[in-house]
Amino acid sequence: MVQLDTLIAKFKQKDERAFKTLYDMYSESMHGVIFNIVRNNDIAEELMQDVFIKAWHKSDSYDAKKGRFFTWILNIARNTAIDKTRSKSFKNSAKNLDAQFFVDIIPTHESLDKKTDAIGISKFVGNLPQKCKEVIELLYFKGYTQKEAAEKMEIPIGTIKTRNRNCINNLRQIVLE
Amino acid sequence: MDIKSYIDSGILELYVAGSLSEKENGEVYALMQQYPEVTKEVMDIEASIIKLTASAAPKDIKNVIYEAIQDKLDSSNDDGQSKVIPINKQKNNWFAYTGWAASIILGGTLIWMSNQNNALESQVNTAEIDKEFLEIQIENINSDLADTKKILNVFRDKDIITVPLAGQAVYPEAYAKAYWNKQDKTVFFDLQGLPEPPEGKVYQVWSLALNPLTPTSLGTIDDFKTDANKIFSLENTNESQAFGITLEPTGGSESPTLEQLYTLGAIDAS
Numbered sequence: 001m002v003q004l005d006t007l008i009a010k011f012k013q014k015d016e017r018a019f020k021t022l023y024d025m026y027s028e029s030m031h032g033v034i035f036n037i038v039r040n041n042d043i044a045e046e047l048m049q050d051v052f053i054k055a056w057h058k059s060d061s062y063d064a065k066k067g068r069f070f071t072w073i074l075n076i077a078r079n080t081a082i083d084k085t086r087s088k089s090f091k092n093s094a095k096n097l098d099a100q101f102f103v104d105i106i107p108t109h110e111s112l113d114k115k116t117d118a119i120g121i122s123k124f125v126g127n128l129p130q131k132c133k134e135v136i137e138l139l140y141f142k143g144y145t146q147k148e149a150a151e152k153m154e155i156p157i158g159t160i161k162t163r164n165r166n167c168i169n170n171l172r173q174i175v176l177e
Numbered sequence: 178m179d180i181k182s183y184i185d186s187g188i189l190e191l192y193v194a195g196s197l198s199e200k201e202n203g204e205v206y207a208l209m210q211q212y213p214e215v216t217k218e219v220m221d222i223e224a225s226i227i228k229l230t231a232s233a234a235p236k237d238i239k240n241v242i243y244e245a246i247q248d249k250l251d252s253s254n255d256d257g258q259s260k261v262i263p264i265n266k267q268k269n270n271w272f273a274y275t276g277w278a279a280s281i282i283l284g285g286t287l288i289w290m291s292n293q294n295n296a297l298e299s300q301v302n303t304a305e306i307d308k309e310f311l312e313i314q315i316e317n318i319n320s321d322l323a324d325t326k327k328i329l330n331v332f333r334d335k336d337i338i339t340v341p342l343a344g345q346a347v348y349p350e351a352y353a354k355a356y357w358n359k360q361d362k363t364v365f366f367d368l369q370g371l372p373e374p375p376e377g378k379v380y381q382v383w384s385l386a387l388n389p390l391t392p393t394s395l396g397t398i399d400d401f402k403t404d405a406n407k408i409f410s411l412e413n414t415n416e417s418q419a420f421g422i423t424l425e426p427t428g429g430s431e432s433p434t435l436e437q438l439y440t441l442g443a444i445d446a447s
Contacts, residue, residue: 053246056246143194161188
């Protein structure tokens, strides 16, 4: 994956074209994560801008040895969105989001045709066991650590790892093959 | 390392999620450099997560959002180049330089103060040692003075009997004096005029009755060398008629070695 490395190196040198390419690769994913946390179109759009502007200014701080670029920007997105949900203005208008999972929003999209595999994914999540929905929600959409997820789900820490692996294996069969 | 079971453990899924510790992240990164199959697995996991999360995005408006981002980046750059940033920069630099200067001065001052403090502490230590030393000296002098006063009182006592002891054949220059207080049965010997005894020998003091000649040991002078004024007090319960001092092996003898008789003096009967 020399190409991605080069792209990231250029991005760290504030190359706007590299930034745009990375944006194209990851923005929808981040939009999904952010929207799942705030559940509001306008706020999600505003936060998307914040996240990528932050990424631009903090590009120096990315270190490949500490994790994937995707994971880096995912962390920025999750933290920005979670910070927003803790803000006073957000709380005043907040609905109760605790019980809702990412799976609730996928099939309701008006634009399921935007990607061919979106239908596959909505089928996949529809058929997901509750345990998978929960573990994917916590680890990828909410940024829980393995330990935090184990405590939240009240299962042993080792179980998180194997359960998540099985869930992601199913997902990969649907989206990548 | 069994790479397959490492992959099957599910750690790479957590790696992509960002759920691992910094140490674990470093381990995964190292293995990715070493094993292409680990890298491939990570990329597959990542790709599937990207698709899953993207499917939760409300609608495809990424170009609209990007334009907004670009506007904000451009405007912050433009503003910066025309006026705001140069001023900010100068301000920042000024703050930075002042900050560094202040911290260097502070650091220097701290080192200097620490040195001063150490120097003062060591001076205080020296002064305290000197003080202790002087106190010991004063104590010694006081104790010497007390001894001297005591001796003086002894000599002035009206009950005292003074006995000069003259040098004998073995050492004619020797002399000594005895001050005997019959009342409290003590006798002081001033041995200033005796030579230092050789190694392994001590002076032994005898009380003598003359007819017949009967010596009774009053004791040995064990601390002759260390005693400053060479005045020694011994108990004497005898009806002495003379005092003699002989040189004896350390520990003393049963009876005096007359060849080593240093001084002898008879008590004036009157």
